Amino acid sequence: MLQPVTPEFIATLTETLGEDILRPADALYLEEPRKRIAGHAGAVVAPRNTQEVSDVLKLCSEYLIGVIPFGGGTGLVGGQIMAADQGPAPLILSLERMNTMRAIYPSENVLVAEAGMTLASIQEEAEKESRLFPLSLASEGSCRIGGNLATNAGGVNVLRYGNTRDLCLGVEAVLADGSVLNNLSRLRKDNTGYDVKNLLIGSEGTLGVITAASLRLSPRPARVGTAVLVVRDPAAALELLGIARDLSGDGVSAFELLSGTGVGFVRDTLPEIHQPFADVPEWSVLVEFGLPAALDPEALLEQLFVQGAEAGLVSDGVIAQSLAQRNQLWSLREHIPAANKKVGAIVSHDISLPLSALAEFIPHGMAKIAEIAPVRVNCFGHLGDGNLHYNVFPPVGETREAWAHVRDDIERLVHDLVHDYGGSFSAEHGIGRMKANELIRYADPTRYRVMKQMKAALDPLGILNPGAVLT
Amino acid sequence: MLQPVTPEFIATLTETLGEDILRPADALYLEEPRKRIAGHAGAVVAPRNTQEVSDVLKLCSEYLIGVIPFGGGTGLVGGQIMAADQGPAPLILSLERMNTMRAIYPSENVLVAEAGMTLASIQEEAEKESRLFPLSLASEGSCRIGGNLATNAGGVNVLRYGNTRDLCLGVEAVLADGSVLNNLSRLRKDNTGYDVKNLLIGSEGTLGVITAASLRLSPRPARVGTAVLVVRDPAAALELLGIARDLSGDGVSAFELLSGTGVGFVRDTLPEIHQPFADVPEWSVLVEFGLPAALDPEALLEQLFVQGAEAGLVSDGVIAQSLAQRNQLWSLREHIPAANKKVGAIVSHDISLPLSALAEFIPHGMAKIAEIAPVRVNCFGHLGDGNLHYNVFPPVGETREAWAHVRDDIERLVHDLVHDYGGSFSAEHGIGRMKANELIRYADPTRYRVMKQMKAALDPLGILNPGAVLT
Known part of the structure; x- marks a missing residue:
């Protein structure tokens, strides 16, 4: 059973790591972009290096304190935020101070970044050496690469360069018990055992805290x-x-x-x-x-x-x-x-479909939604990846509040239809806490069981991002 | 403790699945390409479909029989073969009968293959639709895609198209207890939980038996x-x-x-x-x-x-x-x-290095080897991936047998030097049984521990490819 952060825990923490390890628990850490969840936290810490991340996790294991690894706070599925009714007050572990570029190897097309570097700063460092770090998404000014890796972020260049997963050659990470995984490989080919790196990537901070990564750059197109x-x-x-x-x-x-x-x-x-x-x-x-x-x-x-x-x-x-x-x-x-935000969506979907099903799905979904309510659908996004943002808005001149009652029915309809077409209800945003029940509903049962086994093996106390991905 | 295949086990097996499930245990299954290991086996089975693979694994779990998943038998590190002193006579589970293309989606650039399709036959099916399946390697006529996936095979087109891992969108697999993982996704983007697919890919049949895969095709270059x-x-x-x-x-x-x-x-x-x-x-x-x-x-x-x-x-x-x-x-x-084979190597290395270390490593390694013996090094391979085959041959006119005594010293020297340069002692061939001790020596200890935890979670009885990857 997890425990809330207590004064005694804080005292031990600051004794070991200094008062300065703490950050004020301000709004940045307790709100999410769409303001659907009000977060709670016992404290916010910002370690300066991998050893301090390890020290924090050892203490949390000892005191059974839940830890939310925190990047730029831009996630859209509540992976970085816990509501008061979702568990005892957790410790927020922000990577913001670990924002150094450890090395760049232009001739290798590799950059080694600490997890707290913003995506934009990595793009800039690559550009200084006439290289391209192709990951690009709306929040690139504030999101951090550790969060991009934890959520396997997508964006506008996936078609050509792949998801974040495909841009990562190696990771350094701290596991729940504080042990450090040193796997900052710069190799293109390395078949020495199981793919632990990809298990951490996309696990949304529930299997380990990524502290650094070696990233794949590309030549800039002429x-x-x-x-x-x-x-x-x-x-x-x-x-x-x-x-x-x-x-x-x-x-x-x-x-x-x-x-x-x-x-x-x-x-x-x-x-x-x-x-x-x-x-x-x-x-x-x-x-x-x-x-x-x-x-x-x-x-x-x-x-x-x-x-x-x-x-x-x-x-x-x-x-x-x-x-x-x-x-x-x-x-x-x-x-x-931004325009969507101004109009105010009733419900947003981040879906992907097999490419040959896309053209049929788009009008099929719209027709089915119209049977529920006379709403508008803004369907846009990364067509080449089969990834659509399929967002639903109230009729002209009406508010989303007036149509809040159709929200759940429409979401269920869209996700069921996507599933029937062999698609995914979360193409690039991940599961977080908001979609954890959808995962239970739609995931292959054997795959879900394997996920629980992975979690039990790597985080037997369940301290890492409790309630995210797996409930 | 694993048990050898017994007549009683065979009787139960054939009762459930018919006599025809058995194949004669001929040389194909008991030799490996370089003939360094003489294999043993209690029986060879060749299931016709995923359900039969599941039935076989359930029985093996019940009888505690080790199972060696078998593709084309072309692996170079002994992942598909067990010597008599390495464990009780195992069951060889050949995927050769599951060699059907389940579907092809040219407009999506996706082909769904059963694990027993040869690589060449997949290339041909893609070509019929003017598509390219870019995986290409010397044994493509006989290796099977299940083995390519299990070993994350490389080859000559990795530079542009990636390893086998990068060419796989989804897998169907049978786990040790016989449960079936249905994850034959055709999606480019799907962030619904942990990356179980990549855990199976490259696990060399020790975590599950891949029975089918959805593969990524490319347009053929004009x-x-x-x-x-x-x-x-x-x-x-x-x-x-x-x-x-x-x-x-x-x-x-x-x-x-x-x-x-x-x-x-x-x-x-x-x-x-x-x-x-x-x-x-x-x-x-x-x-x-x-x-x-x-x-x-x-x-x-x-x-x-x-x-x-x-x-x-x-x-x-x-x-x-x-x-x-x-x-x-x-x-x-x-x-x-083929020429190497005729000359006769003392020892072969399948190494990778960070690209910027390559040019220094090649002569450095040769100079160090020359201090041990006046041998010749044939260094060739996939330079763009940092992957070299760095094979060592006797002096002109002499035999490899005459220089067998320097084999271990040279291998240790090369692998130590590769490790010092941040490289890998197994770039594309994998670990199998031949390199399992090298993995213990060179792997990051935390990573190795995580691998053992994955194995214990997914195959608690240890029936899947016992002795491969992890000893």
């Missing part, structure tokens, strides 16, 4: 080109992706679907954001090529437009002619979440 | 170009790789280092194999580009040659002008293992 093309429908968008890949080899670095609903939300709530077309198109895609010097991205995008038009897939388009125009097109895509 | 270029030394080869990448984007699909020793072995023992140069060069590289239609591979290879020559990296080269010439160049690379 030339980049961006366009927004108006497509007939999502099926046409997928066909167009096939053409884009054939034209560019593996050069498609982003392929984002935009719905008229989402682009309309931006137009209505954020009028300062440039709109590429006079009328909001029902469906469009943002395509980006990252290419070697011998290929001309504008020429390829034009070819894509022409071939797409000839095949009846594309009806209009804007190809960026400058960096400023490129940023304008991206700005439209990147402001969709 | 144009392919191949060259062998003579380089100054391995450091020059690595610099050249950087240029090749800049020229082609991510278009370098193979970058293989060839040593004069290895090419000389081919010339001396396989005179029918075409030699691209009049004199055997001390170091050369085989470069392959796979490119979109808009890029000309011959032109890029010429540019690579010119830039390499200007930088003092490259002194000569042959660029294939036809498919026949391309095959000739590959034939040289692919016959090095």
Whole structure:
């Protein structure tokens, strides 16, 4: 049975690690981005190095204190926050002070980062050496790489470069009993036993605390080109992706679907954001090529437009002619979440589907939802990965509060339908505490049992992020 | 304590599954490619489907019989074979009858294969749909995908497409107690809990028996170009790789280092194999580009040659002008293992190093080995992955038997040196039984302990591939 943080525990902690190990338990640690949960905590600590993380976990094991590993606090499923009714006041273990780049090896395309480095600072360090760290997502200014690894974060470049998992060559981590796993490999190939690294990645801090990682960089593409093309429908968008890949080899670095609903939300709530077309198109895609010097991205995008038009897939388009125009097109895509927030979603879904089921799923889901309520769906996201944000909004002029009663029914409908199509109810956000029951409902029972066995083996006292992933 | 296969066990087995489940225990199952181990087995079974695999494992759990999952039998570290002094006569569980392609989804770039499909047959099925399954290695005609997954096989296209692990989207597997894990996902993104799939991949049949997998295909490159270029030394080869990448984007699909020793072995023992140069060069590289239609591979290879020559990296080269010439160049690379066999290695190493340590390691290792004995080193392999086959041969005209006494000293020297450089003593072959003691010596102790915990949790009776990976 876990215990709450007590004054006695704090006294022992500060005796060992100094008063300075504590941080004020301010809002940053007790709120989550969508403000759906009010967190509680007995204390917040911020260790300066791996040894101090180990010392903290040893003490927590001794006192049976629950520990929430904390990165940038940007998670959307409550993995970094515990409500008062979810367990005794935990210790929040923030990695914010471990924010040093330990090393960079440009000729190897490797960077070794401590867990507390923000994603943006890693991108910058890579850029200084003319390298690319391709992980890119909306919260990159504040999220930390330890959290990205713990949640196997996705983002806009997964299509070409993979999820965070694929960008990690090795980890250093502290296990529940305080023992340190030293596995900061820089190797591309290493078949010496079980894949412990990938077990920690995506475990949301429930199997260990990642303290550092060796990350895979890429050469920066010599030339980049961006366009927004108006497509007939999502099926046409997928066909167009096939053409884009054939034209560019593996050069498609982003392929984002935009719905008229989402682009309309931006137009209505954020009028300062440039709109590429006079009328909001029902469906469009943002395509980006990252290419070697011998290929001309504008020429390829034009070819894509022409071939797409000839095949009846594309009806209009804007190809960026400058960096400023490129940023304008991206700005439209990147402001969709902000516009969503202004409109106020009844319920949001982070789903993925087999690519060949996508085009059928999108209207099928919308039709089924319409049977429940006359709501609007903003379906957008990482089409090339089969990953859609399928978010549901109240009718024009109404509030989400007025439609809160349909929330659970719609969520169940969408998740059941996704499951029927062989998809996932959590493509990139993870499980956290908010989706732990969905995991029980949808996971293969043998797989769920194996997960519980892993947890019991690595954290027998259950102190690591209690209640997250597994209930 | 495990028990040997007994007549009573066989009777129960055949009663449940029919006489036909048995296969004759012929040499295929009891020899390994280098013939270093003579295997023993109580019986060989070949289930027809996943349910039968489950039935077999349930029975083995009941009777405490060790089970060796068996693919194509091409493993080089004894993972598929047990000597008589290594444990009671095990049951060999061959996946050879489960060799059906369950489905292919060309538009998704996904193929679902049963574990017993040979790698070559998967490549062929992909090609029929104009897709590429990029895993490619010397034994592809006989190795089976279940074994490739169990050992996380590498090969010549890892640089661009990754190891087997990176080509697998989901698995179906049977655990030690007979329970079936249904995780044949076709999704690119799925963050619903721990990464059980990657725990099974690379576990060499010690945590579960993979029965099917959904595999990631790629579009076939529109144009392919191949060259062998003579380089100054391995450091020059690595610099050249950087240029090749800049020229082609991510278009370098193979970058293989060839040593004069290895090419000389081919010339001396396989005179029918075409030699691209009049004199055997001390170091050369085989470069392959796979490119979109808009890029000309011959032109890029010429540019690579010119830039390499200007930088003092490259002194000569042959660029294939036809498919026949391309095959000739590959034939040289692919016959090095056969030539090695004819010469007879004292000891072989399958090592990987951080890329920036490679150029220093190669001569450093050779100098240290020379202090032990006047032997020859054939260093060749997947340079772009940092993976070298660093094989040691007797002096000209002498036999490996005459130098068998230096075998252990050289192996220890090489593995210690690799470890000092932050490398791996098993880059792509795995641990099997032959390297289980090396794993104890070199693995991070916490990581090794976690591996034992995983094994205890998933296979508490220890029936799965006993003695492999963990002793």
